[in-house]
Amino acid sequence: MTPTAHIQHIEISRDAYLHNLDTFRRLLAPGCRLMAVVKANAYGHGLLPIGRLAAEAGVDYLGVNCVEEVAALRAGGIGTPTVILGYVPLHQLGDVVELNAEPVLYNLESVDRLQAESARRGRRSPFHLKLETGVHRQGVMADALPAFIEAVRRSDHLVLQGVGMHFANIEDTTDHSFAQLQLAAYRRMVAALEAAGLSPRLQHTACSAATILFASTHFDLVRVGISSYGLWPSKETYLSAILQNQQPPVLRPVLTWKTRVAQIKDVPANAYVGYGCSYRTTQPIRLAVLPVGYADGYDRGLSNQAHVLIGGRWAPVLGRVCMNMTMVDVTHIPDAAVESEAVLLGNQGDNRITADELAALCHTINYEIVSRIGAHIPRLVV
Ligand SMILES: Cc1ncc(COP(=O)(O)O)c(C=O)c1O
Numbered sequence: 001m002t003p004t005a006h007i008q009h010i011e012i013s014r015d016a017y018l019h020n021l022d023t024f025r026r027l028l029a030p031g032c033r034l035m036a037v038v039k040a041n042a043y044g045h046g047l048l049p050i051g052r053l054a055a056e057a058g059v060d061y062l063g064v065n066c067v068e069e070v071a072a073l074r075a076g077g078i079g080t081p082t083v084i085l086g087y088v089p090l091h092q093l094g095d096v097v098e099l100n101a102e103p104v105l106y107n108l109e110s111v112d113r114l115q116a117e118s119a120r121r122g123r124r125s126p127f128h129l130k131l132e133t134g135v136h137r138q139g140v141m142a143d144a145l146p147a148f149i150e151a152v153r154r155s156d157h158l159v160l161q162g163v164g165m166h167f168a169n170i171e172d173t174t175d176h177s178f179a180q181l182q183l184a185a186y187r188r189m190v191a192a193l194e195a196a197g198l199s200p201r202l203q204h205t206a207c208s209a210a211t212i213l214f215a216s217t218h219f220d221l222v223r224v225g226i227s228s229y230g231l232w233p234s235k236e237t238y239l240s241a242i243l244q245n246q247q248p249p250v251l252r253p254v255l256t257w258k259t260r261v262a263q264i265k266d267v268p269a270n271a272y273v274g275y276g277c278s279y280r281t282t283q284p285i286r287l288a289v290l291p292v293g294y295a296d297g298y299d300r301g302l303s304n305q306a307h308v309l310i311g312g313r314w315a316p317v318l319g320r321v322c323m324n325m326t327m328v329d330v331t332h333i334p335d336a337a338v339e340s341e342a343v344l345l346g347n348q349g350d351n352r353i354t355a356d357e358l359a360a361l362c363h364t365i366n367y368e369i370v371s372r373i374g375a376h377i378p379r380l381v382v
Helices: 014-027 039-043 047-056 067-075 090-099 108-120 142-153 177-195 208-213 235-243 355-361 366-371
Strands: 008-012 033-037 061-064 082-084 102-105 125-130 158-164 202-206 221-224 255-260 263-267 285-290 307-310 313-318 326-329 341-348 351-353 379-381
Touching: 008 047, 014 033, 014 047, 014 208, 039 047, 039 366, 047 061, 047 067, 047 379, 061 067, 061 221, 067 082, 067 090, 090 108, 102 108, 102 158, 108 125, 108 142, 108 158, 142 177, 177 202, 202 208, 208 221, 208 235, 285 313, 285 341, 307 326, 307 351, 355 366
Parallel strands: 008 379, 033 061, 033 221, 061 082, 082 102, 102 125, 125 158, 158 202, 202 221
Antiparallel strands: 008 255, 255 341, 263 285, 285 326, 307 313, 307 341, 313 326, 341 351
């Protein structure tokens, strides 16, 4: 079946994605490498379609969360160097060597096991060390660094390909003093590594917001996720760019989520719509039933709040979003009929529904809106 034959599909704009990657390339000094972060099914955009476009665009690295994602990329014919940003269980470190992936390490156990798996295969494996500078997520604490230096020194089958860190508070604020503190802590830790004779080939600290706002965070490689998909990390990031007298980069959203009307019905006044009778009609209305629900990633928090687009016009969601269905008001859209296209996210005609709008309705961030769109929905590059 072609993706458009399904009851819903995601369209991925090739032009928009390539435009965004090119926009980031232009922000970087010559020689600075670009990683397209494609973890979490490419933030819901589809690991393989996005991985292929990123490879075609010649990105230097792909960033994934886990070994399974590397295996899927390789099985899909994508051989671009790949860094595993998330956790690799010890028993998968042999697979990492086989797949030629570069894990990010921060446990001594992982360093020792990767050394053993590499030695067994007669290979020298590149890896990245993650430094803890203030997120208190993954990363080596400053006082644990000497032990890591020792472990890396004695690991003759490992190559310290990179050293990195991640910012805790760069998207959520226009006050970047904490990010600057982290950067200073990072520089101190890297200096300690270098003083011990360990010089990583690549230093990397920058996510989308850091890449846009601070060239001082770029080092040798930037790790760009959300903005490669055409979304701003936050309003604060956009505002910060303006406050810095920057011309904010033009980002183009990549994803459109489409479905089609499954049923149209006329509903009288004083009738209820959906579970929990949370919506009651005050006048006769025409209702369209859409075959998409929260099991597909259309958040239940959108109940009675969001709109979809049908015939280029806004159709309000009525009642609760169900597991696989959602009802919308099409009283004012006379052309709406069975199989009419409905857009849940993206453009239709002159109107647009953004991930930021849906995120605001659900009290979350655009990252969550897109990355939770069901992986079972076909992705179609257009
Ligand atoms: C370690 C790491 N680097 C880079 C990124 C990309 O961040 P963004 O999507 O804000 O560009 C992420 C995303 O969460 C991450 O965890």
